[in-house]
Structure formats: C-alpha cells, structure tokens
Amino acid sequence: MTTLCLRYGRTAKILHWTIVGLLAVQYPIGWLMPDVHRGQAPGAPMTFHVSIGIAILALIVVRFVWRLTHPVAPETSLVAWQRLSSEVVHWMLYISVLATTLTGWLFASFRGWSLKLFYLVSLPMLASDNAAAGKAIDGLHQAAEWSLLALIGIHLAAALAHIFVYRDRVMQRMLPG
Ligand code: HEM
Ligand code: HEM
Numbered sequence: 001m002t003t004l005c006l007r008y009g010r011t012a013k014i015l016h017w018t019i020v021g022l023l024a025v026q027y028p029i030g031w032l033m034p035d036v037h038r039g040q041a042p043g044a045p046m047t048f049h050v051s052i053g054i055a056i057l058a059l060i061v062v063r064f065v066w067r068l069t070h071p072v073a074p075e076t077s078l079v080a081w082q083r084l085s086s087e088v089v090h091w092m093l094y095i096s097v098l099a100t101t102l103t104g105w106l107f108a109s110f111r112g113w114s115l116k117l118f119y120l121v122s123l124p125m126l127a128s129d130n131a132a133a134g135k136a137i138d139g140l141h142q143a144a145e146w147s148l149l150a151l152i153g154i155h156l157a158a159a160l161a162h163i164f165v166y167r168d169r170v171m172q173r174m175l176p177g
Pocket of ligand 1: 026031036049050053054101102104106107108138142145
C-alpha cells in the first residue's frame with residue numbers, strides 16, 4: 001500500500017536535481033556539437049549527447065515510477081488553480097522529456113549508427129537505417145526539445161514566483177534537508 005507523504009523524500013530530490021543537472025549539460029552539447037552528415041560516424045560530442053540523453057530517459061522513468069509509488073500531497077497553501085496547473089505542468093514535463101529522448105533515439109536509429117553509451121555498452125537501436133524517416137524525426141526532436149525548454153521556463157518561473165511573490169514553502173519542498 002502507498003501512503004501519501006507531505007514532502008518530497010531524498011530519492012525524489014536526488015532524481016529531480018540530477019535530471020536538472022544533466023539537462024543543463026545536454027542542451028549546450030546539442031547546440032554546440034557539429035551537424036551530422038549522411039554516412040558520417042558520430043563523433044565524441046554526439047556520443048556524449050546520446051549517452052547523456054539515454055541516462056536522462058532512464059532517470060525520468062525511474063523518477064516517474066518513484067512518483068507513482070511515493071505520492072506527495074500538494075502544498076496546503078496552494079489554491080485550486082495552482083494545484084491544477086502545477087499538476088498539468090509536472091505531467092507535461094514528464095511527457096516532454098520522454099518525447100525528446102525517444103525522438104532523439106529514433107533519429108540515431110534511422111541514421112543506422114552503432115555507438116556505445118559512454119564508450120562502454122552498445123546502444124540498441126529502435127529501427128533500421130531509413131533516410132526519409134530520419135529527416136522527419138529530426139524536426140520532431142527539435143520541436144520536442146524546444147517544447148521541453150518552454151515548459152522548464154514556466155516551471156522555473158512558478159518556482160521563482162513561490163519564492164519571491166507568494167513567499168510560501170513550495171521551493172523548500174524540493175531543496176535538500
Ligand atoms: C532530454 C534530452 C535531450 C535534449 C534536451 C536534447 C537536445 C538536443 C539539441 C538542443 C539538439 C540540437 C538540435 C538543433 O540544432 O536545434 C539535439 C540534436 C540531436 N540529438 Fe538530442 N537531446 C536529447 C536527447 C537525445 C537522445 C536520447 C538522443 C539519441 C539517443 C539524441 C540525439 C540527437 C541527435 C542525433 C541530434 C542531431 C540532430 C541533427 O543533426 O539535426 N538526443 N538534441
Ligand atoms: C530550473 C530549475 C528548477 C527548479 C527551481 C525546480 C523546482 C521544483 C520544485 C520546487 C518542485 C516541487 C513543486 C511542488 O511541490 O509542487 C518541483 C517539482 C517537479 N519538477 Fe522541478 N525544478 C526545476 C527544474 C526541473 C526540470 C528541468 C524538470 C524536468 C524534468 C523538472 C521536473 C519536475 C517535476 C516533474 C516535478 C513534480 C514532482 C513529482 O514528480 O511529483 N524540474 N520542481
């Protein structure tokens with residue numbers, strides 16, 4: 001049986017902030033890494049982009065399962081619209097991380113690449129080499145990554161509003177201690 005907790009536990013906090021840290025590295029790598037051309041093997045920046053991306057995918061799945069098995073009650077000071085909107089944004093964050101990582105994985109698959117995660121274990125591919133599908137999925141990866149960034153912006157703005165405008169304890173719920 002699962003019980004409703006009043007605050008986030010250590011595991012939820014570690015998972016939340018690890019994913020934040022990995023995303024903070026992942027976006028600059030994505031933007032700065034050289035464009036890939038057909039027939040070209042992925043270089044080190046792409047290998048790290050894919051490896052970190054798959055790590056984010058694994059962590060968001062663990063985090064989601066953890067959330068389902070360790071539900072946390074909303075902060076009592078929140079009014080109805082804030083409860084609803086935070087719930088919607090949190091769900092959309094999970095969905096966007098899934099969409100971004102899965103479209104990236106499909107893109108790498110359609111390119112027919114074979115690469116090792118962090119140069120250690122081979123990444124299984126989701127599909128075989130397919131140039132037309134690769135073109136289509138490239139646009140989706142970009143759309144997903146920008147939607148995720150927009151949601152993170154909304155989520156961060158809400159956190160700042162709780163600190164500086166509402167001055168309640170919402171931010172404290174996700175901080176260590
Ligand atoms: C949440 C995690 C991820 C984020 C935030 C992210 C972000 C990005 C960004 C910012 C770019 C540059 C695209 C542009 O020029 O606008 C990019 C490209 C790319 N990403 Fe990701 N990515 C993620 C996960 C993944 C994963 C898991 C894979 C593969 C397994 C992947 C594969 C690729 C590939 C192949 C490209 C190159 C696309 C191209 O050349 O146009 N990404 N990603
Ligand atoms: C940019 C800095 C960030 C700050 C300051 C921040 C802050 C917070 C805070 C204070 C909460 C608790 C809200 C509540 O109790 O209702 C929370 C929850 C959450 N955050 Fe963030 N966050 C940040 C980035 C991110 C990012 C990048 C993601 C993307 C995956 C994310 C995903 C979530 C999710 C899904 C929840 C809901 C927790 C649950 O699963 O129950 N956060 N965040």
